[in-house]
Amino acid sequence: MNKNVTEFRExxxxxxxxxxxxxxxxxxxxxxxxxxxxxxxxxxxxxxxxLGLVSxxxxxxxxxxxxxxxxxxxxxxxxxxxxxxxxxxxxVGGSIVIPHMxxxxxxxxxxxxx
Amino acid sequence: MNKNVTEFRExxxxxxxxxxxxxxxxxxxxxxxxxxxxxxxxxxxxxxxxLGLVSxxxxxxxxxxxxxxxxxxxxxxxxxxxxxxxxxxxxVGGSIVIPHMxxxxxxxxxxxxx
Amino acid sequence: MNKNVTEFRExxxxxxxxxxxxxxxxxxxxxxxxxxxxxxxxxxxxxxxxLGLVSxxxxxxxxxxxxxxxxxxxxxxxxxxxxxxxxxxxxVGGSIVIPHMxxxxxxxxxxxxx
Amino acid sequence: MNKNVTEFRExxxxxxxxxxxxxxxxxxxxxxxxxxxxxxxxxxxxxxxxLGLVSxxxxxxxxxxxxxxxxxxxxxxxxxxxxxxxxxxxxVGGSIVIPHMxxxxxxxxxxxxx
Amino acid sequence: MNKNVTEFRExxxxxxxxxxxxxxxxxxxxxxxxxxxxxxxxxxxxxxxxLGLVSxxxxxxxxxxxxxxxxxxxxxxxxxxxxxxxxxxxxVGGSIVIPHMxxxxxxxxxxxxx
Amino acid sequence: MNKNVTEFRExxxxxxxxxxxxxxxxxxxxxxxxxxxxxxxxxxxxxxxxLGLVSxxxxxxxxxxxxxxxxxxxxxxxxxxxxxxxxxxxxVGGSIVIPHMxxxxxxxxxxxxx
Numbered sequence: 001m002n003k004n005v006t007e008f009r010e011x012x013x014x015x016x017x018x019x020x021x022x023x024x025x026x027x028x029x030x031x032x033x034x035x036x037x038x039x040x041x042x043x044x045x046x047x048x049x050x051l052g053l054v055s056x057x058x059x060x061x062x063x064x065x066x067x068x069x070x071x072x073x074x075x076x077x078x079x080x081x082x083x084x085x086x087x088x089x090x091x092v093g094g095s096i097v098i099p100h101m102x103x104x105x106x107x108x109x110x111x112x113x114x
Numbered sequence: 115m116n117k118n119v120t121e122f123r124e125x126x127x128x129x130x131x132x133x134x135x136x137x138x139x140x141x142x143x144x145x146x147x148x149x150x151x152x153x154x155x156x157x158x159x160x161x162x163x164x165l166g167l168v169s170x171x172x173x174x175x176x177x178x179x180x181x182x183x184x185x186x187x188x189x190x191x192x193x194x195x196x197x198x199x200x201x202x203x204x205x206v207g208g209s210i211v212i213p214h215m216x217x218x219x220x221x222x223x224x225x226x227x228x
Numbered sequence: 229m230n231k232n233v234t235e236f237r238e239x240x241x242x243x244x245x246x247x248x249x250x251x252x253x254x255x256x257x258x259x260x261x262x263x264x265x266x267x268x269x270x271x272x273x274x275x276x277x278x279l280g281l282v283s284x285x286x287x288x289x290x291x292x293x294x295x296x297x298x299x300x301x302x303x304x305x306x307x308x309x310x311x312x313x314x315x316x317x318x319x320v321g322g323s324i325v326i327p328h329m330x331x332x333x334x335x336x337x338x339x340x341x342x
Numbered sequence: 343m344n345k346n347v348t349e350f351r352e353x354x355x356x357x358x359x360x361x362x363x364x365x366x367x368x369x370x371x372x373x374x375x376x377x378x379x380x381x382x383x384x385x386x387x388x389x390x391x392x393l394g395l396v397s398x399x400x401x402x403x404x405x406x407x408x409x410x411x412x413x414x415x416x417x418x419x420x421x422x423x424x425x426x427x428x429x430x431x432x433x434v435g436g437s438i439v440i441p442h443m444x445x446x447x448x449x450x451x452x453x454x455x456x
Numbered sequence: 457m458n459k460n461v462t463e464f465r466e467x468x469x470x471x472x473x474x475x476x477x478x479x480x481x482x483x484x485x486x487x488x489x490x491x492x493x494x495x496x497x498x499x500x501x502x503x504x505x506x507l508g509l510v511s512x513x514x515x516x517x518x519x520x521x522x523x524x525x526x527x528x529x530x531x532x533x534x535x536x537x538x539x540x541x542x543x544x545x546x547x548v549g550g551s552i553v554i555p556h557m558x559x560x561x562x563x564x565x566x567x568x569x570x
Numbered sequence: 571m572n573k574n575v576t577e578f579r580e581x582x583x584x585x586x587x588x589x590x591x592x593x594x595x596x597x598x599x600x601x602x603x604x605x606x607x608x609x610x611x612x613x614x615x616x617x618x619x620x621l622g623l624v625s626x627x628x629x630x631x632x633x634x635x636x637x638x639x640x641x642x643x644x645x646x647x648x649x650x651x652x653x654x655x656x657x658x659x660x661x662v663g664g665s666i667v668i669p670h671m672x673x674x675x676x677x678x679x680x681x682x683x684x
Contacts, residue, residue, distance in 0.1 A: 015444035022421065026265050026429035029257070034437050037205045037254050042194040047161060048202060054165045055172045055206040056438065058550075060631070061402070063441035064206070079592065080156040087596035088162060091151045092169040092178070094514075094550030095604050096626065099633035102585035129558035136535065140543035140607050143599070148551050151596050170552065172436075174289070175516070177555035193250065201254035208400075208436030209262050210284065213291035216243035265433045270422040275389060276430060282393045283400045283434040286664075288517070292434070307478065308384040315482035316390060319379045320397040320406070322628075322664030323490050324512065327519035330471035357672035364649065368493050368657035371485070376665050379482050398666065403630070405669035493661045498650040503617060504658060507624045511662040514625045520662070536612040544618060547607045548625040548634075 002110045008066055038071070046075040050085055057089035057097055057104070065104050073111045082108065116224045122180055152185070160189040164199055171203035171211055171218070179218050187225045196222065230338045236294055266299070274303040278313055285317035285325055285332070293332050301339045310336065344452045350408055380413070388417040392427055399431035402442050408449050415453045424450065458566045464522055494527070502531040506541055513545035513553055513560070521560050529567045538564065572680045578636055608641070616645040620655055627659035627667055627674070635674050643681045652678065 020028055038048045049071040056064035072082070086104070090097050134142055152162045163185040170178035186196070200218070204211050248256055266276045277299040284292035300310070314332070318325050362370055380390045391413040398406035414424070428446070432439050476484055494504045505527040512520035528538070542560070546553050590598055608618045619641040626634035642652070656674070660667050 012444070015447060018447055019443065022425050024422075024425035024429055026261055027425060027432060029261050029264075030429075030432050030437070033254055033257055033261070034205055034440075037201055041198050042192070043164075043198045047164070048198065050157075050161070051165065051168045051199065051202045052206060054169050055202065058169045059172055059206070059438050061438040061441060063444075064438055078156070080594075083592050083594035083597060084155050084157045084162070085165065087151055087594055087600075088165045088169065090550070090597060090600050091148055092166060092173070092550050092552060094546070094548050094553070095600070096548060096629050096631040096634055097550070098604075099631060101589065102582070102633075105585060105588055126558070129561060132561060133557065136539050138536075138539040138543055140603055141539060141546060143603055144543075144546055144551070147596055147599055147603070148554075173552050175552040175555060177558075178552055194252075197250050197252040197255060201252055201258075204255060204258050204436070206436050206438060208432070208434050208439070209258070210287050210289040210292055210434060211436070212262075213289060215247065216240070216291075219243060219246055262433055265429055269426055270420070271392075271426045275392070276426065278385075278389070279393065279396045279427065279430045280434060283396055283430065286397045287400055287434070306384070308480075311478050311480035311483060312383050312385045312390070313393065315379055315480055315486075316393045316397065318483060318486050318664070319376055320394060320401070320664050320666060322660070322662050322667070323486070324515050324517040324520055324662060325664070326490075327517060329475065330468070330519075333471060333474055354672070357675060360675055361671065364653050366650075366653040366657055368489055369653060369660060371489055372657075372660055372665070373668075375482055375485055375489070376668075401666050403666040403669060405672075406666055490661055493657055497654050498648070499620075499654045503620070504654065506613075506617070507621065507655065507658045508662060510621045510625055511628045511658065514629055515662070534612070540611050540613045540618065541621065543607055544621045544625065547604055548622060548629070 002113045004107065004110045005070070005114055008063075008107075012063070012067070046072075046077065049075055050077065050081075054085050054089050057086070057100055058093035060093070060097065060100050062100060062103055065100060066107050069104060069107055070111060073108070116227045118221065118224045119184070119228055122177075122221075126177070126181070160186075160191065163189055164191065164195075168199050168203050171200070171214055172207035174207070174211065174214050176214060176217055179214060180221050183218060183221055184225060187222070230341045232335065232338045233298070233342055236291075236335075240291070240295070274300075274305065277303055278305065278309075282313050282317050285314070285328055286321035288321070288325065288328050290328060290331055293328060294335050297332060297335055298339060301336070344455045346449065346452045347412070347456055350405075350449075354405070354409070388414075388419065391417055392419065392423075396427050396431050399428070399439055399442055399446070400435035402435070402439065404442060404445055407442060407446050411446060411449055412453060415450070458569045460563065460566045461526070461570055464519075464563075468519070468523070502528075502533065505531055506533065506537075510541050510545050513542070513556055514549035516549070516553065516556050518556060518559055521556060522563050525560060525563055526567060529564070572683045574677065574680045575640070575684055578633075578677075582633070582637070616642075616647065619645055620647065620651075624655050624659050627656070627670055628663035630663070630667065630670050632670060632673055635670060636677050639674060639677055640681060643678070649678075 020031065038045055038052060049068055053068035053072055056068055086101050134145065152159060152166060163182055167182035167186055170182055200215050248259065266273060266280060277296055281296035281300055284296055314329050362373065380387060380394060391410055395410035395414055398410055428443050476487065494501055494508060505524055509524035509528055512524055542557050590601060608615055608622060619638055623638035623642055626638055656671050
C-alpha cells in the first residue's frame with residue numbers, strides 16, 4: 001500500500017467521522033448530496049468524476065483533486081485522458097494551475113503503485 | 115435569430131479581431147491554443163466542452179459559460195445532461211454558482227429559440 | 229415598489245421555478261438545504277444572514293449580496309451594522325470588494341425606498 | 343501547550359515582526375487596520391470574529407482560519423455554533439470548503455487541548 | 457467626453473461619497489490607504505498602476521480594471537505595453553481572463569476618445 | 571546552497587520533466603508560452619516578473635510566488651521594491667494575502683542565503 005494514499009484516506013475518513021458525529025443537519029445532508037452527485041445518471045459516473053476533477057483543479061483544491069483522482073483511477077481513466085483533463089484545466093485556469101498538476105501527477109503515480 | 119445570442123457572438127468576434135490585430139505573440143498563441151484544447155482527442159470534443167462548461171461555472175465566468183453552452187448545444191448535450199453538469203458545478207462551487215446557473219438556463223433557452 | 233428590487237426578485241423567482249421544474253434531484257435538494265442553512269439555530273437567523281452577506285461579498289457575487297441584503301434588511305440590520313459587515317469584507321477581501329460594496333449600498337437604498 | 347498551536351503562533355509572530363520592521367507604511371497601516379476591524383462596535387467582537395472566520399473559510403485561507411478560530415475560541419464560541427458557521431461556509435462556498443473544515447476541526451481540537 | 461468613461465466616474469464618485477459619509481473608521485482608512493499605495497516610491501506610480509491593473513485582471517474585477525486603465529492611460533502606458541500586461545494576466549489567470557480583456561480594450565478605446 | 575530553494579527547484583524540475591514527457595501538445599505549448607511571456611519586450615523582463623509576482627500573490631499560489639521571487643531576485647529587485655509589490659498585493663487582495671507574504675519573505679531570505 002502506498003503511504004501517501006493511505007495517509008490521505010485515513011485522515012479524510014477520521015475527520016469526516018468526527019464532523020458527521022457533530023450532528024449538524026445541513027452538513028450531514030451536504031456530505032450525503034456530495035456522494036449522490038457523482039453517481040451514474042444521464043452522464044456516466046466516469047464523466048462526472050472527470051467533471052469533479054477538472055473543477056477541483058481550476059479551483060485549486062489539492063485534497064479535492066486527490067479524491068477525484070482516486071475515483072478516476074478506479075473508473076479506468078487512462079494517462080492520455082488525464083492529460084487532456086489537465087490541458088483543459090490549465091487553459092481555463094492559467095499557469096496557477098500548474099503546481100496543482102505537478103502534485104496531481106505525483107499522486108497519480110502513488111495510486112498506480114498501490 | 116435570437117438577439118441575445120447574436121449580440122454576444124458579434125461583440126466577442128469584434129473584440130477578438132481587434133485583440134488579434136494588436137499582434138501580441140503570446141496572446142495570439144493563447145487564442146490559438148484555446149481552440150486546440152477542445153478538439154477531439156482521447157476525450158471527445160463533447161466531453162471537453164462539458165469540461166470547459168463546468169470549469170467556467172465554478173469559476174463564475176458568464177461569458178465563458180455562454181461560449182461553452184453554445185458549443186455544448188451544437189454537440190447535442192441534452193437538457194438532462196446539462197442539469198447534471200450544473201449539479202456538479204453547484205455542489206463543488208457552492209450557492210454562489212446559482213446566479214450563474216440562472217443566467218445559463220436563460221441563455222440555453224435563447225440558443226434553442228434561434 | 230422599487231423597480232430594481234422588484235426586477236431582481238421576479239427574475240430570481242422565474243428562473244428558480246424553471247430550474248426546479250427540471251427535476252434534478254441534487255439541485256432540488258441543494259436549493260432546499262440553502263434555505264435551511266439560514267434558519268434560527270444556535271446562531272440566530274440574523275447572525276446567519278450576516279454570515280451569508282459577508283461570504284457573498286468576499287466571494288464577490290452581486291446577486292447573492294442582493295439576496296442576503298434583503299434578508300438582513302427584513303431582520304433589522306441597521307446602517308451602522310451594515311458598514312461594519314462591509315469593513316470586515318473589505319479588510320479580508322481587499323479593494324476588489326469595493327465595487328461590490330458600492331452596488332450593495334445602492335441596493336440597500338432601493339430596499340429602503342420600497 | 344499544544345505544539346501545533348504554539349508553532350503557528352510563533353511563526354506568525356516572527357514573520358510579522360520582520361515584515362513590520364521593513365517599515366513599509368502601507369503594510370504597517372494595513373496590519374493596524376486589520377486588528378481594529380474586529381474590535382467591539384455596533385457588532386460585538388464575537389460576531390466580527392465569526393464573520394472573519396466564515397470569510398476565511400469561503401476564501402479557503404488555512405492560516406486565516408486558524409487565526410480566527412483562536413479568537414472565536416477565546417470569545418467562547420461553542421461547538422454547535424462553530425458547526426453552524428461551517429454549514430454557512432460549506433453551502434455558500436461548496437465542497438471545496440470541506441478539506442478546510444477538516445483542518446479547522448483538527449485545529450479546534452488542538453486549541454481545546456492547550 | 458466619452459459617455460462610458462463619464463458614467464463610470466460619476467457613479468464611482470457618487471457612491472464613494474455616500475460610503476465615506478457613513479463615517480465607518482475602518483472603511484475610511486482603507487480608502488485612504490488605497491490611494492497611498494499607488495504613489496511614487498521605490499517603484500514609480502506608473503509601475504504600481506500596472507501592478508494594480510494586472511492584479512485586477514487576474515482577479516477579474518471589471519470596475520477595478522477600468523479604474524487602473526484610466527490611471528495607466530494618464531501615466532502614458534502605450535498600446536504595446538498594455539498588451540504585454542494583458543499577456544501576463546492571460547497566461548497567469550487563464551482563458552477566464554479573456555472576457556475581461558475584451559471589455560478592457562473597449563474601455564481603453566473609450567479613454568482615447570475623450 | 572539553501573535547502574528549501576534546492577528542494578523547490580528539484581521537485582519542480584522533476585515533475586515538469588515528467589509532464590512534458592507525456593507529450594500532450596496543449597500542455598507543452600502552454601509551458602513554452604509561459605516562459606516566452608516574461609522575456610524582455612515593450613516592458614522589461616524585470617517589470618514582467620514583478621507583474622508575475624503580484625499576480626501570483628493576489629491569486630495566492632505559493633509555488634508561483636516562489637518561482638517569481640527567484641526571478642525577481644536574479645533581476646535585482648531590492649527589498650524596498652519587494653515590499654511595495656507586497657503592499658499592492660495586500661491592498662488589492664486583502665488580508666488573506668498576508669500568510670502568503672509571510673512565506674514569501676521566508677523564501678526571499680532563503681534566496682539570499684544561497
